[in-house]
Amino acid sequence: MSTVKTEDGHFHHAHHFNSLSHQYDSAKQGVWLFMVTEILMFGGLFVAYLIYKSIYAPIFHVGSSYLDVKMGSINTVVLITSSFTMALGIYFNQKNKPKQAVIALALTIVCAGIFMVIKYFEYTHKIHLGLVPGKFFNNPEFQQKVVDFINNMPIENLTPTLSDTAHMKKIAPLYFGFYFVMTGLHGLHVMIGAGLILWVLIKTANGKFGAEYYTPVEGVGLFWHIVDLIWIYLFPLLYLVG
Amino acid sequence: MSQVQSTTQTTTGHDNYLNHEKGLWSWLSTVDHKRIAIMYLISILTFFLVGGIFALLVRGALFNAKPEDKFWSYITPDVYNQFMSYHGIIMVFMVIVPGIPAVFGNFLLPVMLGAKDVAFPRLNLASYYVYLAGAALAVGTLFVGKIDTGWTFYTPYSIKTSTSVVMAVLAAFTMGMASILTGLNFIVTTHKLRAPGQTMNKIPLFVWAIYATSIIQILATPVLGITLLLISAERLLGVGIFDPNLGGDPVLFQHFFWFYSHPAVYIMILPAMGIISELISTFSRKTIFGYTAIAYSSLAIAAVSFLVWGHHMFVSGQSEFAGVLFSIITMLVGVPTAIKLFNWISTMYKGSVRLDAPMLYAIGFLFLFTIGGLTGVWLASTGMDVHFHDTYFVVAHFHYVMVGGVLMAFTGGIFYWFPKMFGKMTSDTLGRISWVFVFTGFNVTFFPQFILGAMGMPRRYFEYHPAYEPLNQISTVGSWLIGFGFLVALVAIIQGLVAGEKAGANPWGSKTLEWQTSSPPPHDNFPITPTVTAGPYEYR
Amino acid sequence: MELAIQYSLYIISCVCIFVPLFGFGIAPPTVIGTALSVFAGNAYSLIAQQGILKNFIKDKKDSGASGGLIPILEETQKLIDGIENPGTAMKAKSHSHGHDHAEGSHHIIPIPVYVGVLVVLLIGTAITVEVAQFDFGAMNTVIAMLVATVKASFVLAFFMHLKYDNMLNRVIFGSGFFFLMLLIAFSVADIFTRVPVLKAF
Numbered sequence: 017m018s019t020v021k022t023e024d025g026h027f028h029h030a031h032h033f034n035s036l037s038h039q040y041d042s043a044k045q046g047v048w049l050f051m052v053t054e055i056l057m058f059g060g061l062f063v064a065y066l067i068y069k070s071i072y073a074p075i076f077h078v079g080s081s082y083l084d085v086k087m088g089s090i091n092t093v094v095l096i097t098s099s100f101t102m103a104l105g106i107y108f109n110q111k112n113k114p115k116q117a118v119i120a121l122a123l124t125i126v127c128a129g130i131f132m133v134i135k136y137f138e139y140t141h142k143i144h145l146g147l148v149p150g151k152f153f154n155n156p157e158f159q160q161k162v163v164d165f166i167n168n169m170p171i172e173n174l175t176p177t178l179s180d181t182a183h184m185k186k187i188a189p190l191y192f193g194f195y196f197v198m199t200g201l202h203g204l205h206v207m208i209g210a211g212l213i214l215w216v217l218i219k220t221a222n223g224k225f226g227a228e229y230y231t232p233v234e235g236v237g238l239f240w241h242i243v244d245l246i247w248i249y250l251f252p253l254l255y256l257v258g
Numbered sequence: 259m260s261q262v263q264s265t266t267q268t269t270t271g272h273d274n275y276l277n278h279e280k281g282l283w284s285w286l287s288t289v290d291h292k293r294i295a296i297m298y299l300i301s302i303l304t305f306f307l308v309g310g311i312f313a314l315l316v317r318g319a320l321f322n323a324k325p326e327d328k329f330w331s332y333i334t335p336d337v338y339n340q341f342m343s344y345h346g347i348i349m350v351f352m353v354i355v356p357g358i359p360a361v362f363g364n365f366l367l368p369v370m371l372g373a374k375d376v377a378f379p380r381l382n383l384a385s386y387y388v389y390l391a392g393a394a395l396a397v398g399t400l401f402v403g404k405i406d407t408g409w410t411f412y413t414p415y416s417i418k419t420s421t422s423v424v425m426a427v428l429a430a431f432t433m434g435m436a437s438i439l440t441g442l443n444f445i446v447t448t449h450k451l452r453a454p455g456q457t458m459n460k461i462p463l464f465v466w467a468i469y470a471t472s473i474i475q476i477l478a479t480p481v482l483g484i485t486l487l488l489i490s491a492e493r494l495l496g497v498g499i500f501d502p503n504l505g506g507d508p509v510l511f512q513h514f515f516w517f518y519s520h521p522a523v524y525i526m527i528l529p530a531m532g533i534i535s536e537l538i539s540t541f542s543r544k545t546i547f548g549y550t551a552i553a554y555s556s557l558a559i560a561a562v563s564f565l566v567w568g569h570h571m572f573v574s575g576q577s578e579f580a581g582v583l584f585s586i587i588t589m590l591v592g593v594p595t596a597i598k599l600f601n602w603i604s605t606m607y608k609g610s611v612r613l614d615a616p617m618l619y620a621i622g623f624l625f626l627f628t629i630g631g632l633t634g635v636w637l638a639s640t641g642m643d644v645h646f647h648d649t650y651f652v653v654a655h656f657h658y659v660m661v662g663g664v665l666m667a668f669t670g671g672i673f674y675w676f677p678k679m680f681g682k683m684t685s686d687t688l689g690r691i692s693w694v695f696v697f698t699g700f701n702v703t704f705f706p707q708f709i710l711g712a713m714g715m716p717r718r719y720f721e722y723h724p725a726y727e728p729l730n731q732i733s734t735v736g737s738w739l740i741g742f743g744f745l746v747a748l749v750a751i752i753q754g755l756v757a758g759e760k761a762g763a764n765p766w767g768s769k770t771l772e773w774q775t776s777s778p779p780p781h782d783n784f785p786i787t788p789t790v791t792a793g794p795y796e797y798r
Numbered sequence: 799m800e801l802a803i804q805y806s807l808y809i810i811s812c813v814c815i816f817v818p819l820f821g822f823g824i825a826p827p828t829v830i831g832t833a834l835s836v837f838a839g840n841a842y843s844l845i846a847q848q849g850i851l852k853n854f855i856k857d858k859k860d861s862g863a864s865g866g867l868i869p870i871l872e873e874t875q876k877l878i879d880g881i882e883n884p885g886t887a888m889k890a891k892s893h894s895h896g897h898d899h900a901e902g903s904h905h906i907i908p909i910p911v912y913v914g915v916l917v918v919l920l921i922g923t924a925i926t927v928e929v930a931q932f933d934f935g936a937m938n939t940v941i942a943m944l945v946a947t948v949k950a951s952f953v954l955a956f957f958m959h960l961k962y963d964n965m966l967n968r969v970i971f972g973s974g975f976f977f978l979m980l981l982i983a984f985s986v987a988d989i990f991t992r993v994p995v996l997k998a999f
Contacts, residue, residue, distance in 0.1 A: 031782075032374035032451065041964075042377045042450040048967045049442045052974030053480040059978035060484035060514060063985055064499060066939075070995045072505065085927065092923050100916040103907075103957045110906045150496025150504065175994035187505025193497030197488070234959075241958045248949050252942035256930035449966065477977045507993075513985045564980055568988065580988035 027229040040231050047235045051242050054205075058246050061198050065253065068190065071177060074165045075184065079191030080255060082147060082158065084138060088255040091134050092247065098127030099244040102213070105220075106237050109230035114220050117233075121217040124240070128210040135203050142192070149196050153189035162188045195254060202250060205243050212236045274681065274778040289379035290781060294386050295365035296679070301390065302353055302361060303748075309348035310741060315341050317703070317737040323724040338720040339406035346409030347426065351433050352393050354664055355522060358529035359440060359475075360389070362671050363468045365679060367444055369772040369779060370462050372453025372788045377446035385439040392432030399426045408718060410519070413500035413511045417492050424493055427486040434479045434486075434518075437525075441475030444468055453771070456790040462770045463539075463552050463794075467532025470556040474521045474528075474563065482518030485511065509575050516567035524563040526660060527627075528556055530667035531598055534620050537670055538602045540768040541617035542609025545795040548601040555594035562591045572643045581640050588638035595631055599624065614766075615689025619670030622697045626662025630655055633708065648718075651711025654704045661740075662700055669696070669747055676751070677765050681778045682758030688750035692743045699739025706733045770794045905962040915956045922949040 033039040069076045101123040108117035146154030163181045166174070178184060216236045219225060225233060275292045285293055319333045319341065333341070364382065368375055376382050399405055403422035407415055416423050448469045452461065489511075491497045498504025500511040539546040546552065568576060568584030602624060611617070633655040636642050646652060673689045676682070706729040711717075715726045722730070764773040771794070775784050855871050926945050934941060955961040960968055989995075 030379075032368075032377075032379070038450065042446050044963075045449065045967060045970070046378060046381075046442055046446045048970045049445055049476055050438075052476055052970060053438050053483075055971075055974045056477060056480035056978055056981075057484045059981065060481045061488075063978075063982050064488070064510065064514075066982070067507075067510065067985060067989050068499070068505075069939075071989070071993055085930075089923065089927055093920060096916065096919045096923065099919075099953060099957050100912060103912050104909070107906065107909060107912070148495075149491070150498055152495070177994055183505075186503075187498060190498045190505045193491070193495065193499060196495070197491050197497060201487070238958055241953055244957075245950050245953055248953070249943070249946045252926050252930065252946055253939075256926065257938045257942045477974070481981065507989070510985070510989070513988065517981055564977060565984070568984065575992075576988045577992035579991040580984070583984070583987065 027226070036228055040229075043231045043235060044238075047238050051238060054239075054242050054246075058201070061194075061201070062249065062253070065194055065198065068194070071175075072184070072187070072190065074169070074178060075162050075188050075191050078158065078162045078165050079188075079195070080257070082142075083195070083255045084141075085255050087134050087138055088251050091131050092251050094127050094130050094134070095244045095247050098124045098131070099241055101127065102237050102240045105213075105216075106230065106233050109220060109225050109233050110227055112227045114223060114225070117220050117225075118217055121213055121220065121233075125210050125213050125217070128206055128213070131206055132203065132210075135199065139196075142195075147192050148189075149193035150189055153192065159185045159188045198250060198254065202243070202246055205246070209236070209240045209243050212239060272776055273780055274776065275781050276680070276778050278781040287383075289375070289383050291364050291368055291376050291379065291382055292679075292779065292783075294382050295361050295363075297386060298356065298360040298364060298389075301393070302357055305348055305352040305393065306744075309345055309353055310744065312341050312345035312348065314737055314741055316345055317734040319720065320722075320730050321734045323722050323727045323730070325721050333720075335720040336406060339408070339718070340404040342718055343405045343408050344400070347396060347405065347430070349660075350409050350522075351430050352396065354526045354660060355437060356389060356433070356440075357526070357664065358533065358668055358671065359444070359468055359471055359525075360386075361668075362464075362533065362675065363440070363444060363471075363529065366675065366772055367447055367465060367468055368451065369775065369783050370465050370770055370794075371447065371451055372456060372771055372784060372790060373447065373451035374782045374784075374787075376443045377450055378443050381439055382443055385436040385443070388439065389433055389436035392429045392434075392436060395425055395429035395432060399429065410515065411486075411489060412515075413489070413492070413506075413508045414502065416489060417501055424490045427489050431483055431486045434482050437475050438479050441472035441479075444472040445476065448472075453787060454789050459550070459553075460790055460793050462532075463535035463546060463549065463556075464529075464532035464770075466553040466556050467528045467535070470560040471525050471528045473557075474525050474560050477564070478518045478521035478525075481514060482522075485514040485518070488514075509571065512571050512574055513567070513576075516570045517564070520567040520570065521560075521563045523656075523659070524559055526664050528559060530623070530664040531556070533667040533671040533674075534602060534623050535598075536768075536770065537616050537620035537667075537674055538605050539795045539797075540674075540766050541612050541614060541620070542606045543612075543767065543797050544605055544609035545793075545797055546601070547604035547607075548597070549793070549795065552598050552601050555597045558594040559591065562587065562594070566591055569638055569643070572640050573647045585638055585640045589635055592631060592635050592638075599628060599631075614673075615684075615686050615693060616670045616674035616766075618690060618693040618697075619666045619673065622693065623663060623666040623670070626658055626666060626697075626700065630658030630660075630662055633658065645714075646711055648716055649711035650707040650715045650717055653717050654707035654711060657704050657707070662704075666696070669693075669744075672747075672751065674766065675772075676754055676758075677761030678772055678777050678779070680755060680758070681761050681776075682754050683761045683765060684750045684754035684758055688746060688753065692747035692750060695739050695743030695746060697743075699736050699741075699743055701736070703733050703736030703740060706730075706736075769796055905959075907956060907959065907962070911956060915952050918952055919949055922952075 027036060029036045029039045033042065101120045105117050105120035105124060108114070108120055142148065146152075147158060148154075163185050166178055166181055166184060169178075213236055216233050220233065275290055278290070279288075285297065288294060315333070316338070318329050319338050322328050325335075364376070399422045402425055403420065405421050405423065405426045407419060407421070407423065411423065411427060448461070448465060452458075488497070488499055492500055492506075496504065498506050500506040500508055502508060535546055535552060566584055566588040568580050569588045572581050572585070613621075633651070637646055637652060637655060669692070673684055676684050710726055710729050710733075713726065713729075715722055761777045763776050765777075766773070771788060771790070772779075774788065852875055855868060855875065858868055922945060926942065926949075929941060929945065930938075954971070960971065
């Protein structure tokens with residue numbers, strides 16, 4: 017940023033570092049440390065999800081059948097492609113090709129937009145059906161399906177918790193609580209990432225980066241890849257393994 | 259032989275970080291780690307004062323057993339719960355967790371490493387403002403709906419209570435964010451900005467302590483973050499993850515909460531131990547005994563601290579298997595701590611000990627932290643914990659380690675590094691007087707609480723059985739002594755700032771790098787970057 | 799009276815079995831393992847970053863020794879150089895500062911590699927969806943996580959550049975995952991020994 021601007025066409029490193037290289041390595045290490053915190057934060061959600069899935073498996077099984085695998089798969093492809101275009105955005109900056117970099121970064125934002133649009137359709141569909149967390153839940157059909165599933169399970173697989181079908185009917189909305197919190201937090205990160213990519217895109221377009229200095233692009237790229245990584249785990253867990 | 263090969267020392271009227279730029283805006287927009295440290299100091303001392311007032315109110319309310327005898331009729335049981343919650347929230351999140359890393363870590367880490375600044379100075383300033391934002395949110399809850407859940411926000415009460423829990427947990431989330439950013443900064447600084455010749459085996463033990471602390475901050479705080487977000491989701495959306503009625507498990511909340519909060523207490527104590535290493539070595543004028551052991555025990559404590567959180571949950575309903583597992587590992591975490599303690603005492607042996615105010619605080623730490631630590635081992639044993647859990651025994655234990663440990667080290671650090679930070683000496687007499695009151699008052703306050711706990715008095719209770727009253731009254735009188743002691747310390751600091759005698763670069767004769775530059779340090783910390791050729795504690 | 803003797807014998811035998819089992823089986827190995835790995839890591843960093851092995855080899859060569867251990871040590875040093883600086887193992891490096899290496903971090907991955915990784919990831923997604931059609935019972939989650947992990951490693955290694963990065967960034971990332979595993983392990987240890995869990999999920 018400000019200490020490394022190209023007013024005279026050169027990049028100057030911050031005064032407490034020895035060289036641009038030193039600064040780049042340090043910045044990268046800092047971003048990796050921050051990524052560790054992101055992983056642990058989402059990881060907590062995954063832990064809670066896995067635990068409740070093993071206790072209340074029927075709810076999660078029936079619940080995931082309400083998710084549209086097609087839309088989820090498209091979203092996965094979209095995010096993976098956006099990771100690819102993000103990597104290209106960094107590549108073109110490394111090669112001093114700002115115009116191509118801007119195109120690659122713009123494509124990444126477009127992919128993020130497509131992801132959010134598909135997500136919007138998924139959310140509105142669920143809200144319309146009343147499949148929302150906790151207090152606002154309004155879909156007795158789902159609850160009945162859970163009970164039916166339990167009743168069709170072989171007796172020897174039933175635990176005491178699951179046998180209490182009245183209780184299971186009442187707590188069935190738990191699945192959608194998880195769904196909305198997990199995908200919601202992820203969606204928030206997608207939007208934040210898109211904003212960061214836009215910032216980096218504008219700076220690239222203004223010629224602020226080059227082969228010697230493209231650290232913010234790389235930092236944002238790392239963040240974006242983590243967002244993609246989380247979705248790579250989220251998609252099978254929520255949509256497929258049910 | 260000093261640690262530095264070449265240095266120049268400027269004397270009077272030199273350009274230092276305090277007069278480098280003038281004006282309020284130059285302070286508020288500074289990226290100089292030293293100025294940021296001073297701003298943190300002012301904020302943390304202010305919050306300490308507020309948390310301390312809540313403490314005095316809590317102890318005042320407990321002076322009498324029966325509600326009709328209490329000293330202030332405004333304090334109902336609900337109001338008492340609020341006072342006790344805010345004392346905890348302010349002290350834990352706003353004073354002790356940021357405390358030493360934010361003030362001394364920020365000021366000293368780059369100087370001890372011979373660097374010009376931390377790795378990410380702007381991020382450093384940002385973390386200060388994020389911290390202030392979180393603190394503002396926390397203080398804001400006082401006006402929107404006072405918290406009465408206790409600082410631990412246990413479910414299901416925290417989900418059902420009508421107080422402003424969401425705002426409070428968002429405040430804690432924000433302050434956690436500041437903590438993560440600071441830790442991140444310190445790790446990269448320690449890895450990347452050491453002076454030429456300064457290997458990891460030559461950095462001062464304070465730096466090792468801050469380094470281990472920062473690792474814990476990075477790994478533990480995010481889990482607290484997600485836990486707090488989940489409470490908000492639970493309250494706002496009724497998700498049902500922690501509410502048994504909706505299928506949730508309140509014990510899972512405790513697992514998630516304590517996964518952070520136990521390493522958090524090591525975030526509190528490790529920097530304090532770092533300060534003690536510096537104080538004991540300097541005031542015994544002797545090389546620290548077992549440098550490698552103390553350095554690695556910091557890392558060992560950081561690592562093992564992640565494996566023991568279930569000892570807060572022995573009677574919560576977690577399984578016996580988990581209880582046994584956590585109990586055994588908790589007893590092991592005392593081992594690295596004991597290693598440090600023995601090494602400090604061995605450092606003092608045959609050293610040339612000077613009992614200046616900082617050293618008094620350090621020795622006080624050794625005494626009080628030992629008691630606190632040993633009672634921790636008692637609590638680690640499941641059989642004993644069944645009786646002691648949620649009694650005043652636990653309260654006494656953690657106050658011994660947090661106040662008797664961290665606060666003693668913090669105050670000792672203030673008196674020790676005051677000349678370096680401000681270029682003036684504090685009055686040693688005032689420092690010693692403050693120590694007498696703090697040390698005595700502390701024992702008068704908290705030792706009876708061990709007895710109260712063993713007698714069975716539950717914690718967080720407003721109205722208690724009259725049989726416990728005499729010891730409670732002794733405890734309350736002790737709290738006034740502590741308050742007075744810290745007041746004297748505050749007077750000593752203000753007197754030092756206003757009228758202290760000028761300090762040289764190295765008034766204590768220490769060997770670490772920060773004393774090889776002028777007091778206060780120049781803007782860039784060193785006139786020229788030092789080259790390190792010797793270890794940090796080579797007194798002979 | 800016999801009851802008291804029987805109970806005390808029972809208790810003593812339980813203590814003698816379980817304390818060593820838990821005490822020696824789990825916790826000390828953890829602590830010792832941590833301590834050993836810390837010492838090993840420190841030794842490695844002394845060799846890799848402060849060139850202790852290099853200096854030793856140089857001293858030995860200067861003093862005229864040859865043969866024997868020296869070729870083995872030189873190979874070890876080359877191996878360590880290869881780990882530390884995958885891109886520049888052959889180039890000479892300067893060790894004037896106590897800082898980590900900066901070379902090798904500006905390695906640019908060519909576009910065809912990126913395209914290849916994209917293709918692998920898309921195929922991986924197709925596999926994930928396909929495999930989900932079949933029911934493997936309890937192994938469903940495990941298989942899905944395995945496929946996801948393979949995809950994730952490609953993103954990490956190439957898109958995030960970890961394959962060509964220095965060791966420390968990999969350790970940093972790995973430690974995040976490791977501590978997440980700890981959270982899972984201990985929480986599961988409590989919940990699964992307390993709440994009845996579905997046998998086949």
